[in-house]
Amino acid sequence: MTAADAAARLREQFAVEPTVDGSLVSAAVAPEQWQPVARFARSTLGCLYFSFLTAVDWKEQGMEILCRVENLDARLAVMLRTRLAAGVDRCSTLTGIWRGADWMERECWDMFGVRFDGHPDHRRILLGEDWEGHPLRKDYAVDTPHAPYR
């Protein structure tokens, strides 16, 4: 399975426009397609390896969720991305597809405040349970002192 094959498969299955850069296929999908595309990447494209999941805060253009998975045997990497509408902070979980998504999604909730529906253990991971706000959001006030650091 080459990157071009994978891109073609994705194109016919989900009507998306993947870009190919070397061995990396990048596909932007709609939020409701997030789980089906991921399942497809795992079962059909053979991307068993879960590299990372994160988010980028594009301010008024909404939150983008990124997930990179790989097929190590074919040396194929797939970067899945989905854009949540501005003000939306819910996304479906990938924990049922890759177990490695567990901690990554918790970190994403911790840092960006994105809720992953269906996550089995939806707690903060790096910050304390009593932390207010989600620091990696662009609107997070860095210079405002937080208790107990005044």
Added chain:
Amino acid sequence: MTLPPLAYHALVGFVVLNVVIGMVTYVTLLERKFAARMQSRIGPYYVGPHGLLQPIADAIKLMIKEDVVPTAADRWVYNLAPIVFLVPCVLIFATLPFAPGLGVADLNIGVLFFLAVSSLEIVGLFMGGWGSNNKYALLSAMRAVNQIISYDLPFVFAALVPVVLAGSLQMSVIVEAQRGLWFGAYPVIGWLSFIAFLVATLAAENRVPFDILEAESELVAGFRVEYSGMKFALIQLGEYAHMIGTSFLGALLFLGGWLGPGSDYVLIGAFWFLLKAMLVFLVITWVRWSFVRIRVDQILAISWKLLLPASLVLLLAAAFWVAVRGGHGA
């Protein structure tokens, strides 16, 4: 001038007790220096010439440290445990003869007394683990009971082989029976039972690779995790005293005690005895600083599946041999 017997024994006991405590402090220095050499470092060096005063500095430090009792601890059990632990560890020296006629009491059941008293340390150990009201200490106490009970049997059986060979439970008789050949060098039966004795000693002393009660990488410090200052010092003292006592026993039972060139003189005999005991101690130390710790289930498996049957067979073999060829007793 002759002293009344009670005063005489009290005096000897006092001297032996102090010699033992002094030895314990210096044996720690010996072990630290020895370990340092093995690990390509120097070890204690700055207190006194070549660190010779280090044990004393440590003792003073421990004595003047604050005594912390956890609020949740069971105060009575917690405070009593170091004493209950220490007493049997020191008491075992009562029947050890250091040289012909030099010792507190050369009982005719000396070995039995030693074995019986030395396994009492488990009571203090468990009290400490239980009374601390700490989960690490509790787990450690649990492991202690498992391990020490498992290893007492092979320890006793291995120690009984020389008893059978010599035909006596009296330490001095056992030593004298080795005049021709040390029991540690006695073909096959002696060799194997000496090895079994060493392994069982390691386990009974909770030394690496059997130090699962202390296990500082899992249980932090095991049953003594909550002890500090003088109580901690008492536990350490007890542990090392027990270890030296067992090394003495090993030297007596297997390495011919005080026998050696010129051993008719009491002091030379005592010197040989100490030398042999320190050799046993250094072997234990050597093993300690070169092995990794094994798991509790593996420790129990070694005891029940290997060491216990093996030592039992050895004991039977020794008994059979003595029945056929006659013993070595005087």
Added chain:
Amino acid sequence: MVHQTVEIGYGGSERLTMNMGPQHPSAHGVFRAILTLEGETVVGVDAVIGYLHRCHEKLGETLTYVQYPSIASKTDYVAAMTAELAYVSAVELVGKIDVPKRAQWLRVLAAELQRVASHCLWLGTWCMDMGGALGGGATVFLYAIREREDILDLFESLTGARLLYGFHQPGGTRYDLPAGWTEQCRKTLDRVEQRLGEYEAMLEDNAFFLVRTQGVGVISRELAQEIGVSGPLLRGSGVNHDLRTAAPYSSYEAFEFRVPVETAGDCYARYRVRMVEFRESIKIARQALDGLPEGPISSRPGVKSVGQVRVPKGEGYARVEGARGEVGCYLVADGGAKPYRLKWRGASFSNLSVLPHILPGVKVADVVAIMGSVDPVFGEVDR
């Protein structure tokens, strides 16, 4: 998932919850595991991390491309060279900055020495986990730390620092080799290589070491991939994946070396992988010393201002094979002197997240052995 518990034996009515860490001799920093025990057996694990969290990703957004590399080394402070390398690689990838050949080779040299130094620390601490600070483990620890010191001495004469180097910068390296360094390096490598054999003899000929490691903490090939573990853990589970060969960066294609793969997936397999990596790294470092090309060490010599490096709008994911696995940097640039978004994919984070899946069912003593074999560095887990 995380709260999964396994029912063993007598119905599980006598459970003990034991807290291990963050202050614990085997916490490897500040790991906290809340263990549920039945007797000696672990039936449930709740892993708590974040005690060392400094929000490196936010820091990355507030510092310029020139300032951040020396901070990047603080993510994985045990292998700072590769952490820096991941960041500057990402900057160079997105900014399309060339790196001269000599700088690439110097980076390989530094990365491989760093791998040796990092594995030294792993070997020592792992043995200490199993053998105790008052036992045979401490002996191995002191031996291994002695070798690490030798390599840190090399780094000290190269960069002036022993732990956090600031050696890499976008476009190349900051320092060239000082006079006499090559000979010193060769001598150190010879010494380390010779002593590796001693450690192997000390550990592998020891039955107790074998029973503690073989068959303990098995990570299946499938689980390893699903979790996304990398480095020696992944290769110990039978996946032949090393970024140095799978996606060569920084001229790794010019070097000859072997990628060790073990299939057992237990602690011993991971140990074997790392021991072979030791030797392969030494081999690569020797090749780098032999064939070091002449030329400039940076395509952007001299730092005149902190905002000097500007990266055009774009994004990219650069990754390197660190001592613990895939250290990746996902960088989104908006054309300024600072990144818009910086994501660290720490190898230790993914590696550690395998623990809740493999710990249930093992004994307490194995918890520390398994954790040591994962080799987490908490600077990289918590970032």
